[in-house]
Amino acid sequence: MNDAGIVKLYIERSESAISETAEKYGAYCMSVANGIVDSRQDAEECVNDAYLRVWNSIPPDNPDNLKAYLTRIVRNIAVDKYRRGAAKKRPSVAAAFDELESVIPDGDSELLTDKIALRDALNRFMFSLSPRERIIFMRRYFYMDETKSIARRLTTTDTSVRVTLSKLRRKLKAFLEKEGIEK
Numbered sequence: 001m002n003d004a005g006i007v008k009l010y011i012e013r014s015e016s017a018i019s020e021t022a023e024k025y026g027a028y029c030m031s032v033a034n035g036i037v038d039s040r041q042d043a044e045e046c047v048n049d050a051y052l053r054v055w056n057s058i059p060p061d062n063p064d065n066l067k068a069y070l071t072r073i074v075r076n077i078a079v080d081k082y083r084r085g086a087a088k089k090r091p092s093v094a095a096a097f098d099e100l101e102s103v104i105p106d107g108d109s110e111l112l113t114d115k116i117a118l119r120d121a122l123n124r125f126m127f128s129l130s131p132r133e134r135i136i137f138m139r140r141y142f143y144m145d146e147t148k149s150i151a152r153r154l155t156t157t158d159t160s161v162r163v164t165l166s167k168l169r170r171k172l173k174a175f176l177e178k179e180g181i182e183k
Contacts (some may be wrong), residue, residue: 003065006020046074046081050073136164147165
C-alpha cells in the first residue's frame with residue numbers, strides 16, 4: 001500500500017493503519033531506533049511508541065511524506081529514551097552528542113520561535129553542503145553511525161570521515177553565528 005493510502009487509513013481511524021505502517025516501515029524504524037538505543041527491546045518499545053504517536057497525531061496532521069514523518073518521530077523517541085538513561089549507553093551515540101554540544105544551542109529554550117529558527121538554519125546549512133558532506137553529517141548526527149561505519153559506506157578512511165566531521169562542525173558553528181544563533 002502506498003503512503004497516501006496508509007495516511008487515509010489513519011484519517012479514517014482504521015486500526016489496519018498501524019499494521020500497514022508496520023509492514024511497510026517496521027524494519028526501517030527498528031534500524032533507526034536500534035542505531036540510537038542499541039537494544040532490540042528498547043528499539044521495539046520506541047517503534048511501538050512511535051506507532052501510537054502517529055495514531056494520535058493523524059489527524060490533524062496529514063504528512064505528505066509518511067516515511068520522513070515516521071522517521072522523525074521514531075528518532076525523537078529513541079533519543080529521548082537514550083537521554084533518560086533507560087537504554088544501554090553506547091559510546092558512539094554519546095560521542096555524537098558531545099561533538100555537537102559545543103556547536104548547537106541546547107534545547108532548553110521553550111520559545112517555539114527559537115526552535116524554528118534553529119531548525120530553519122540547520123536546513124539551510126544542510127543544503128549548502130556537498131552531497132558527500134551531507135551524507136557524512138546525516139549518518140553521524142541523525143542516524144548516530146560510527147565514523148568507521150560511515151567510512152565503509154563511502155569507501156574512504158575513518159580518518160577522512162573524522163576530519164570532514166571536524167571541518168563541518170567548525171563550518172556549522174560559523175554558519176549559526178552568522179545567522180545570529182549562538183551557543
